[in-house]
Structure formats: structure tokens, C-alpha cells
Amino acid sequence: MKTLNSLLSATGTTIFTVMSALATEHKAVNLGQGFPDGDGPADVVEAAAAALKDGRNQYPPMYGVPELRQAVAAHNKRFYGLAVDGMKQVVITSGATEAITACLMALIDPGDEVVLIEPLYDTYLPVVRMLGGVPKLVRLEPPDWALPRAELEAAFGPRTKLIMLNTPMNPCAKVFSAEELGLIASLCRKWDSYAICDEVYEHLVFGGRPHIPLMTLPGMENRCARIGSAGKTFSLTGWKVGYITASPAMADVIAKAHQNLTFTTAPNLQRAVAYGLGKDDAYFASLARDLEAKRDRLAAGLAEVGFGVLRTDGTYFITTDFRPLGFNGPDDEFCKRLTAEAGVAAIPVSAFYEPRAGMETPRHFARFAFCKSDALLDEAIARLKRHFPGRGRG
Ligand code: PMP
Numbered sequence: 335m336k337t338l339n340s341l342l343s344a345t346g347t348t349i350f351t352v353m354s355a356l357a358t359e360h361k362a363v364n365l366g367q368g369f370p371d372g373d374g375p376a377d378v379v380e381a382a383a384a385a386l387k388d389g390r391n392q393y394p395p396m397y398g399v400p401e402l403r404q405a406v407a408a409h410n411k412r413f414y415g416l417a418v419d420g421m422k423q424v425v426i427t428s429g430a431t432e433a434i435t436a437c438l439m440a441l442i443d444p445g446d447e448v449v450l451i452e453p454l455y456d457t458y459l460p461v462v463r464m465l466g467g468v469p470k471l472v473r474l475e476p477p478d479w480a481l482p483r484a485e486l487e488a489a490f491g492p493r494t495k496l497i498m499l500n501t502p503m504n505p506c507a508k509v510f511s512a513e514e515l516g517l518i519a520s521l522c523r524k525w526d527s528y529a530i531c532d533e534v535y536e537h538l539v540f541g542g543r544p545h546i547p548l549m550t551l552p553g554m555e556n557r558c559a560r561i562g563s564a565g566k567t568f569s570l571t572g573w574k575v576g577y578i579t580a581s582p583a584m585a586d587v588i589a590k591a592h593q594n595l596t597f598t599t600a601p602n603l604q605r606a607v608a609y610g611l612g613k614d615d616a617y618f619a620s621l622a623r624d625l626e627a628k629r630d631r632l633a634a635g636l637a638e639v640g641f642g643v644l645r646t647d648g649t650y651f652i653t654t655d656f657r658p659l660g661f662n663g664p665d666d667e668f669c670k671r672l673t674a675e676a677g678v679a680a681i682p683v684s685a686f687y688e689p690r691a692g693m694e695t696p697r698h699f700a701r702f703a704f705c706k707s708d709a710l711l712d713e714a715i716a717r718l719k720r721h722f723p724g725r726g727r728g
Pocket residue numbers: 368428429430431432455500503504532534563564565566571574575576
């Protein structure tokens with residue numbers, strides 16, 4: 335028989351599914367895949383339940399229900415001073431995952447170059463390749479994840495269609511500085527390029543630092559597609575409601591991609607997310623504050639176990655160096671053994687890198703999610719302390 339699509343056939347199952355399955359098999363505490371272990375805000379869930387029962391269960395408008403498009407526009411204005419027309423500049427998708435693919439579809443013609451920053455969220459590279467884009471990878475490395483300016487500048491050129499930017503960044507928890515964003519914006523302007531801005535962790539920035547959308551920088555308003563996710567902003571990852579803000583011209587073509595992918599997203603969930611985005615500032619502040627306390631709890635525990643704990647400025651994740659524990663093998667083996675033998679699942683950070691000839695992929699780092707109840711975080715630390723007795727605490 336003829337072969338199936340070669341790119342998809344060669345794509346492995348995502349590391350998140352692999353590690354969650356292993357966690358279930360070994361009854362491990364799952365600090366791998368990033369999802370909260372509780373439910374999101376009760377009033378947002380109630381809003382969805384009510385919206386199921388009032389007779390609006392047929393196809394919603396393709397761009398998204400008007401309430402949510404207006405709520406996304408108002409959210410952009412409230413938090414970032416961005417004035418956008420909710421009816422022309424917002425497209426609702428089935429999660430940020432669809433939003434990323436829809437934006438890439440809307441921008442890439444075969445042969446276009448796409449600047450991507452490693453470590454990479456897992457869907458970026460396969461989708462760019464499926465669309466015939468030519469990836470230009472720029473690598474950030476632990477422990478400081480500094481942006482290599484000269485390499486970034488060299489990655490841009492006349493054929494650069496876009497840069498994919500994720501800030502706050504999964505898995506390394508880097509929050510790009512105003513100065514780094516300024517450099518990226520200047521390269522986009524210089525080379526007439528777009529930016530797809532994956533900002534799903536926009537409300538999970540710690541230390542009182544602001545989240546700065548690239549879209550707010552001079553000359554960037556019509557070059558950026560800014561992506562948010564109700565999954566992250568309301569701790570309801572299963573809902574899969576994403577929202578894109580872009581210029582009317584971009585939004586129009588992004589909507590064509592959405593039309594061919596899913597066409598619409600569950601109307602009831604959209605309406606509940608519209609309600610949620612209207613919650614007062616205290617909700618958004620407490621989301622970041624609660625997660626920051628969880629970061630500190632897990633970071634302290636991991637340090638006591640003996641891990642080297644890297645800085646976490648945002649997201650759900652802490653990256654650790656496991657070499658101080660005396661394990662010098664590769665990270666996938668470490669994470670598998672940790673899951674099976676210590677009963678705690680984590681994600682190997684090398685999964686976010688594309689292996690390249692002549693370049694060492696970071697192999698000694700594991701990512702732990704802290705978007706969990708304190709009891710679960712404490713249980714994970716207790717298990718790790720039992721597994722690595724005495725290490726790092728002498
Ligand atoms: N982008 C990043 C950086 C993510 O970590 C995730 C996963 N939460 C997504 C996109 C996908 O978001 P969603 O669940 O809304 O599809």
C-alpha cells in the first residue's frame with residue numbers, strides 16, 4: 335500500500351501523553367503534563383453549566399460568539415491598553431493548540447522561513463514543516479536561557495515570514511524582557527516579518543513583573559497574532575478554548591484556517607469564558623499569587639531533595655538539573671526511572687529540542703509542574719526524599 339503522510343508518520347506521540355501514561359501505569363504523582371489537579375473557578379464552571387441549558391447549542395458564529403469576542407477585546411484593553419475591534423480582530427478557536435496551527439496556516443506559504451526559539455512547545459515544528467515552512471532554529475540553553483542576540487539576528491532575512499514567540503515560555507519559564515522584545519520587534523520591522531505570540535501563560539508571571547505582549551511595541555500591532563488560552567487563565571485545561579487577537583486583515587485569513595480546521599468551538603464554553611474574562615482584577619492577581627506560592631513550595635522541596643533548581647519567572651513549570659543527584663545519564667531515562675522507581679513523573683527537557691549535528695542537546699534537565707494542590711506537591715517531595723535519601727541535605 336502507498337505510504338501515509340511521511341511527516342506525521344515520522345512524528346512521535348507527544349511527550350506529555352507518553353509521560354502521563356507512564357505515570358498512570360506506575361501510580362506516580364504526575365508532575366509531568368501541565369494541568370491543575372483541581373477544577374477552575376466555581377463561578378466560571380457554573381456559567382458554563384447555565385449556558386448549556388438555555389437553548390444555544392447549535393453552531394455558533396465561525397469567528398466565535400460575540401460575547402467572547404467583545405470580552406477578549408475588553409481584556410486586551412484592560413490589561414495592555416490594546417484597542418482592538420472585537421468583531422473584526424478576534425477569532426475564537428478550540429484551544430491555543432488550534433490557534434497556533436490556524437495562525438501558522440494563515441501566514442506560511444511553502445518555502446517561507448520561520449524563526450523558532452528552542453526549547454520549543456511540541457506542536458510548533460511539526461506544523462511549520464507540514465505547511466512547507468523552513469524552520470530557522472535559535473537555541474536557548476540552561477541554566478540561564480539567555481537569548482543569543484547575534485544568532486537571532488542571523489536567523490532573520492528577506493525570506494523570514496514570521497517568528498514564533500512564546501512568553502512566558504514553556505518549558506523553561508523564561509519571561510522575555512522589554513529589551514529582548516524590543517530586539518525581536520526591530521527584527522520584525524527590519525525584515526517585514528510577522529510574529530505569532532503564544533501568550534497562554536500571560537497571567538502567570540511572577541515577582542510582580544508585567545506581562546508585555548509583543549503586540550504593544552511600536553509598529554507591531556499589525557504584525558502580531560496574540561494567542562491566549564482559557565485553559566491556563568481559568569485552570570480549565572480540558573475546555574480547549576483559545577483566542578487570537580490580530581489585525582483585521584490577519585484575523586480574516588486566520589478565520590479561513592479555523593473554518594477548515596474546526597469551524598467553531600463549543601458555544602457554552604465560549605460564553606463561560608466571556609464571563610470569566612470579565613472577572614475583577616483580584617481574580618487575575620490571585621491566580622498568579624497562588625501559583626507563585628506553589629512554585630516556591632515545589633522549588634524549596636526540590637532543592638532539599640538535591641536538585642539544582644533553575645529560575646522560574648512564569649508558567650506552570652520548574653526546570654531542574656538532576657546531575658547533583660549523581661545521575662549522569664540522559665533525561666528521558668532519568669524521567670522514566672523517576673516515574674517508575676520514585677513514583678513522581680516529570681518531563682525530559684530534551685523533548686523540546688530538535689537534535690542537530692554538531693550541537694549538544696541539553697540532556698540533564700527535568701521539568702516539574704507545580705500547578706497542583708499543596709498536598710500533591712508535598713506528597714511528590716516526600717516520595718523524592720525517600721528515593722534520594724540524604725542527598726543534598728548533608
Ligand atoms: N502553548 C503553550 C506554550 C502551552 O504550554 C500549551 C499547553 N497548555 C498550549 C499552547 C496549548 O494550549 P491549549 O490547551 O489551550 O490548546
